[in-house]
Amino acid sequence: MSSDRTAGADLSAEVEELRRRNAELYRTLDDVGRFYEGLAQLRGLTTPAEVHERVLALAASLIPCRQAHLLVHDPASGRFAPAARRGPPIAFPVDHLVDPALIAWAFGIQNASVVPVESHPLDEGGVRSLVLGPMACQGRPVALLVLGLESEEQGVERIALDLVWALSREAATVLDRLRLTERVRGLVTLLDNVLESVPHAILAIGRDDRIIACNSNAEFLFNFKRFLALGERYQDVFPAEVARVFHAVAVSALEGRATHDVEVEHRITEATTLTVGFSASILADTEGQPYGLVFICRDMSLSREVEKLRELDRMKSEFVQTVSHELKTPLTAILGGTEVLLVDEDTMDPSQVEVVKIIEDGARRLQALISDLLDLSRLESGRIVLEERPTDVAGLLAETCPAMAPPDGPHRLVLDLPEEHRQVYVDPGKIQQVMENLISNAVKYSPRGGEVHVALRYTPTHVEVAVSDEGIGIAPEHHSRIWDKFYRVDSSTTAEIEGTGLGLAIVRHIVEMHGGTIGVESDPASRPGSTFRMALPLKGCPQDEL
Ligand code: ADP
Secondary structure, three states, X not given: OHHHHHHXXXXXXXXXXXXXXXXXXXXXXXXXXXXXXXXXXXXXXXXXXXXHHHHHHHHHHHOOOOEEEEEEEEOOOOEEEEEEEEOOOOOOOHHHHOOHHHHHHHHHHOOOEEEEOOOOHHHOOOOOEEEXXXXXXXXXXXXXXXXXXXXXXXXXXXXXXXXXXXXXXXXXXXXXXXXXXXXXXXXXXXXXXXXXHOOOEEEEEEOOOEEEEEOHHHHXXXXXXXXXXXXXXXXXXXXXXXXXXHHHHHHXXXXXXXXXXXXXXXXXXXXXXXXXXXXXXXXXOOOOOEEEEEEEEEEHHHHHHHHHHHHHHHXXXXXXXXXXXXXXXXXXXXXXXXXXXXXXXXXXXXXXXXXXXXXXXXXXXXXXXXXXXXXXXXXXXXXXXXXXXXEEHHHHHHHHHHHHOOOOOOEEEEEEOXXXXXXXXXXXXXXXXXXXXXXXXXXXXXXXXXXXXXXXXEOOOEEEEEEEOOOOOOOXXXXXXXXOOOOOOOOHHHXXXXXXXXXXXXXXXXXXXXXXXXXXXXXXXXXXXXXXXXXXXXXXXXXXXX
């Protein structure tokens, strides 16, 4: 009887145990069901931050932890940086316990793993083990899930680790997809910006004749609305005569014939007709297979206008050169004649002397103008080649400058040259011409005299020359224009000073041909005088020549 009772008690204990296990199993099944539901929801998230947060929440629901972290991989630096955290802030966050060697180990295992760690003194009695969930997609690391546990590693069940591994893989795929989407979005924006920045109409058409992309210049030129046209056949969007041109250009491009600027008169409004140049090239996919054409349509009137202007400019240069050459010979004869006449100046009637001197003066001015005109037109046509050779620019200045301001005149020429003499690779004749121009201007535009200061100095990369005077100066509004041909500052003072307005144009050409720069500093309202500064690069001279 008592043994029966004992057997009955054992049975009910067993049934009780079975019930408990059954309930536990159901709870686990429920948990797993909820977990997979959460996993499925992960795929619907649209930002990495949402995914990070959800991953941490799901992981923490699987394995109770002190802190959960997500470290995201940066492909550029190869590092893992903290991107999200769950759990209360602690003095020593668990991501500090994860070093590159541990990360490399975790990714090598291809599963979620649990490792023991020594509690950090700043996190007393805190984290004793770490669960690591490596997230990789197609072999590339994406992120690392780190859970800091207060329990020993043996306390973590295998099923929980398996689920963390499933979570890590799924999250890696979702994050990688979001990263890719972001990149594609960036590329699309870039492409849109490029399309919009081109000053021509651009239209991409697929093999099925449907419009794939276009820019706003195309909308304007062919008078259609992009949002209505995208995806439509171009024959249904454009008038028949325009569609015919697209078709003809497309056929040429597909047959491999050159399609550069097939020109068509295109009416954009009742009153305006433009000459539009059509060209096309083939669009190929990543395998090189053609899938459409991109058309570029340009308004040709502008380029024709530019072509016409270029032609006019060329004709004008030729004309100036021919006329100048023709004038040179008779001028030389006139100057020779006046010289001969003035030999007998003492015996001549003073009024005759005056007339001959006026002729001589005029002829000299004309000669200067012709020489400047010829120089400039040669420089502009690009027919002048610099004869660059190692040159001691300081020595060149010491030779040239003194003769330009006679010692008995009202000007005092001061040369400020460095002790060292270096060789600079320049065309000495042309640089002398520049210096003569600048110094003669400094003298000319200082009618009351004063100091003309010429300074030279070397920087590590340039030789710099500054020519300063104490003359009439140049108001700032003229600074940008004095380099233009024939530009002369118009004032009562300058009216009496002779000049052609070509000197500085020649100077700038020569300096720029040397790869140098030149500028002016002057503000007569606050200080008299001007300073012209030129910088030439120290190029091409081997060190031993310097
Ligand atoms: P120009 O033959 O008239 O001197 P440039 O081309 O050499 O022609 O100079 C253009 C103009 O710049 C001059 O007409 C003058 O008004 C102004 N200019 C040039 N150098 C100086 C200077 N050192 N001081 C004042 N004005 C100057």
